[in-house]
Amino acid sequence: MHIDDTDIVRSNSIGVVKLKNSRSYDANSNSQTGVRYPHLLVRDFAMPVCAGCYKVNRAGVANFSEHACGDCASDSLRIFFFQLTAAAIDNVEIANNGAKDTLAVNFEFSIGDVLYVTTTTKPLARVFMNGMWVGIHNEPNTSPSAGTPMRWPQRLTIHPKLFGIVCSLGGLYTCPYEGDAKTALVISTAAAITPKNTSYSFRTIAGGSLYVRLDVFHVDLCSKEAVYAFGGNPNADPNVEPFWDVIVYQENGRPVIQTDQLKIIHYTEESSKREAYQWRPGNGIDAVDTTNWALTKDGDLLEIHIVNDGYYCGGSNQFEMRLSIQNTPFEAITKPCAAGFFGAPGSCVSCAPDTYKTVPGNNDCLPCAANSASDAARTACVCVAAQGWQETSAVLFACEQVERIITQRFELSTSFDDFVNNQASVRTNFIQVLATVYATTPASISLQYFSANNPTVVKTARRLLLSQVGVDKVIITAQIKSFQSITPPDDTVVQLALQTAQYTVVLLPKIGTQANNCSSTPWLWIVVICGVFCVLGISVCIVVYVRSYQQQRDASQTQQDQIEDNWQTNVPEARHMIHRHTCPRATPRIHDEDHHPIWARD
Numbered sequence: 082m083h084i085d086d087t088d089i090v091r092s093n094s095i096g097v098v099k100l101k102n103s104r105s106y107d108a109n110s111n112s113q114t115g116v117r118y119p120h121l122l123v124r125d126f127a128m129p130v131c132a133g134c135y136k137v138n139r140a141g142v143a144n145f146s147e148h149a150c151g152d153c154a155s156d157s158l159r160i161f162f163f164q165l166t167a168a169a170i171d172n173v174e175i176a177n178n179g180a181k182d183t184l185a186v187n188f189e190f191s192i193g194d195v196l197y198v199t200t201t202t203k204p205l206a207r208v209f210m211n212g213m214w215v216g217i218h219n220e221p222n223t224s225p226s227a228g229t230p231m232r233w234p235q236r237l238t239i240h241p242k243l244f245g246i247v248c249s250l251g252g253l254y255t256c257p258y259e260g261d262a263k264t265a266l267v268i269s270t271a272a273a274i275t276p277k278n279t280s281y282s283f284r285t286i287a288g289g290s291l292y293v294r295l296d297v298f299h300v301d302l303c304s305k306e307a308v309y310a311f312g313g314n315p316n317a318d319p320n321v322e323p324f325w326d327v328i329v330y331q332e333n334g335r336p337v338i339q340t341d342q343l344k345i346i347h348y349t350e351e352s353s354k355r356e357a358y359q360w361r362p363g364n365g366i367d368a369v370d371t372t373n374w375a376l377t378k379d380g381d382l383l384e385i386h387i388v389n390d391g392y393y394c395g396g397s398n399q400f401e402m403r404l405s406i407q408n409t410p411f412e413a414i415t416k417p418c419a420a421g422f423f424g425a426p427g428s429c430v431s432c433a434p435d436t437y438k439t440v441p442g443n444n445d446c447l448p449c450a451a452n453s454a455s456d457a458a459r460t461a462c463v464c465v466a467a468q469g470w471q472e473t474s475a476v477l478f479a480c481e482q483v484e485r486i487i488t489q490r491f492e493l494s495t496s497f498d499d500f501v502n503n504q505a506s507v508r509t510n511f512i513q514v515l516a517t518v519y520a521t522t523p524a525s526i527s528l529q530y531f532s533a534n535n536p537t538v539v540k541t542a543r544r545l546l547l548s549q550v551g552v553d554k555v556i557i558t559a560q561i562k563s564f565q566s567i568t569p570p571d572d573t574v575v576q577l578a579l580q581t582a583q584y585t586v587v588l589l590p591k592i593g594t595q596a597n598n599c600s601s602t603p604w605l606w607i608v609v610i611c612g613v614f615c616v617l618g619i620s621v622c623i624v625v626y627v628r629s630y631q632q633q634r635d636a637s638q639t640q641q642d643q644i645e646d647n648w649q650t651n652v653p654e655a656r657h658m659i660h661r662h663t664c665p666r667a668t669p670r671i672h673d674e675d676h677h678p679i680w681a682r683d
Contacts, residue, residue, distance in 0.1 A: 082165065082188070082219070082235045088139055088157040090129060095191040096163040098125040100174070100184060100205065101247055124168045124186075129161035132223060145223035145231075162221065162234055163190075169205055176206040178214045190239060196286060197239040198260045243408045244291045244376075245284040254279060254387075257406055268387060268402040276340075276391040283376065283383040283406070291376040292410055293383055295366060297403040297431045300341050302363035303392070340390040343402055350380035366430045373411065399434050417442045421459035432459035452480040467520075469564030483565045487519070489575070490589035491557040500530060500555045510582060515559060518570050518578040525562035530555050556589070 084090050100122060133145035134153035143160060153159050167186050169175050176183040183204035190197040207214040219235040240260030248256035257264040266281065285291050343360040358369045366372055374383050389400060405411070418429035420438055423446050432438055432446035437455045449455055449462035452470040456463055464470035464480035473481045493500070493511070500508050508528070516523045563569065570578075572588045579586045 082163040082237055083160070083233060084163075084190070084237045084239055085139075086238045089192050090161045090190075091156055091192070092128060092131065092161070094129055094161070094193075095126055096129065096165050097123055097189045097191070098165045098167045099187045099189060100124050100167060100169065101187055125166045127163060127165055129163045131159050132162045132221075133160040134158050135160065167203075167205060174205060176204065178207055179209075180206065188237070189242065196242040198242045198258075199237045199239050200258060200260070201235065201237050203235075242286055243289065244286060244406070247282040249279045249281070256281070262409070263405075263407040265406060266385070266402075266404040269400070277389045279387045279389075281385040283385070285376045285379060285381055287379055290408055290410075291381075291383075292407055293374045293376075294405045294411055295343075295345070295372040295402075296405055297401055298343060298360050298364065298366050299399045299401040299431070299434060300343075300360070300362045300364070301399045301434075303339065339392060340388055341392075341400065342386075342388045344386040344388075345374070346382075346384040346386075347374045348380075348382040348384075349376075350378040365433065367424075372428075375410070435462075437462050450479055464566065466566040469520075469566055471564075471566035484562050485565050487561045487563060487569055489515075489559050489561065491559065491579075492587040492589055493555045493557055494553065494585035495555060496553060497530070497555050500557075511557075511579075511584065514578055514582045514584070515561060515575075518575050519561050519563050520567050521561060521563045527560045529558045531558075 082096070131150035131153075133143050134149040135158045136142050136144055139158065145160075150159060165188065169184075174184055183206045185202040186205050187202055188199055190199075203218055207216050208218055209215075210217075220232075221234040222229070222232040225231050242259050243262055244259055246257060246259055254266065254268050257266055283291055283293065339362050341362050345358045347356045347358070348354070356371075358371055360366075360368055375381075376383055385404070387402065417426060418424055418438075419441050422429040422431055423438060423444070424430050425443065432455065435449045435454050436446035437449060437459050438444065438446045439460055446459065452468065453462040453464045455461070464472050469482045470480040471483060473479045495507060496504075499505070503509055509523075512523045512526050512528070515526050519526075576586060576588055
């Protein structure tokens with residue numbers, strides 16, 4: 082390693098390797114276990130070795146010849162390399178070759194009686210080099226052969242160490258950097274897959290101070306009691322025999338007693354006492370009087386323990402904490418609390434979930450309107466768009482649900498009779514898939530379905546259905562009611578959802594839309610010309626129809642006169658003719674979405 086941003090390194094400087102975390106310690110195992118006290122272990126230390134010298138200044142040319150260090154004009158021009166070895170347990174602390182789950186190796190330096198840290202870490206693992214796994218990282222080559230580039234070791238940037246911290250292995254949250262004068266410990270998570278305990282231990286640097294303040298604590302309260310059934314059957318009625326069966330837990334009915342908590346322990350050398358402070362789900366910051374802690378002696382200690390029990394509160398699972406950390410005292414605050422915060426000056430706390438405050442001041446936070454929730458800054462409320470709510474146009478903030486109707490057409494490869502009769506729930510499942518993908522309910526979806534023989538001409542399609550012409554596809558027009566605040570899915574998403582449900586389907590162009598966007602001038606002229614021809618064609622059709630209608634009317638009148646003559650001379654023959662001209666009884670041609678026949682007349 083090489084510290085190249087400063088000239089303060091000397092031959093008596095010291096580099097230290099720290100493994101701040103180890104694998105979990107198992108007292109019952111003789112092998113395959115981490116160390117018991119990982120935060121107490123320094124894995125190596127060494128002084129630097131002079132490897133070369135800058136000829137003019139540290140931005141100039143470096144000389145790595147044999148006598149470069151002895152002939153160097155001053156210590157500030159010498160180039161020092163640190164070679165540090167991290168002693169660790171193989172196959173336990175040292176990761177397997179190629180594994181990504183590695184422990185981080187940290188580095189600290191003592192230079193001129195001042196401690197320094199760096200953000201650079203190295204994985205405790207072997208690296209693949211020249212076709213093999215080796216345990217040497219960043220090996221330099223300052224005297225390369227012809228054609229081989231010179232290679233420097235790992236270059237570091239260092240900062241004065243302002244406090245000491247030990248963080249849990251594999252913690253859910255970021256470990257604060259010890260070189261920051263002002264930093265924060267931020268905890269924000271929706272849910273943990275498994276219960277997780279995370280701990281942080283803070284200490285001062287010799288002669289230094291550290292100040293920690295709790296700014297935010299929000300953990301939802303969502304414990305639940307057990308739900309019981311009898312005889313091992315979750316659906317059993319405990320009031321019906323055999324009621325003497327063994328009582329068992331119903332599936333997914335086990336009790337949940339939250340163990341989420343924040344616990345802070347403050348030890349001071351002056352008092353020789355450990356003061357404990359604890360917050361539980363449902364508490365606010367003001368549940369405990371003390372929210373500021375100071376470490377001013379070398380022996381002072383602050384421990385922070387965070388417990389996430391892993392239980393997910395359905396629909397609401399706030400788990401949020403924030404602690405400010407700095408090496409100077411917090412200034413006395415006299416100005417009013419900012420927007421999103423409430424309380425007395427100097428003791429401001431964030432508004433609780435689902436409350437807000439828009440302007441600075443000492444006033445309280447206000448509850449959000451129905452069907453809305455506060456934003457992250459707690460300065461406004463937003464309607465719950467995922468449930469269809471959007472802001473009303475009225476001056477007073479409120480949420481409303483505005484419906485819209487989406488029309489979508491499908492070509493479904495299935496028998497029309499099967500779809501009409503809902504064989505194997507083919508129609509019910511189709512509606513359910515649409516309801517899921519459009520984030521609505523089955524009751525909000527109506528269907529019209531036709532034969533695929535000619536879906537553009539309804540009358541023709543109905544006649545073909547009556548004749549039972551081999552129909553193996555159904556044209557479906559679905560009208561879907563949803564809310565404007567919910568973005569409708571893309572056609573590809575809809576088609577994928579239906580295909581996943583084992584439907585062979587093609588999405589047809591939407592009604593009122595075109596498959597292509599033709600907006601150029603030639604297409605406009607084509608549309609105009611086609612419109613003119615259509616008008617002329619309609620005019621011709623009207624003229625032909627009128628003439629045909631007059632001819633039919635004349636013929637019909639003549640025939641009627643003949644019938645009246647026959648009625649007087651031959652009543653049976655007249656009745657026979659009248660019977661032949663009687664209109665046939667209307668018959669069902671097609672069904673609507675509720676299976677009611679739609680009557681048509683030929």
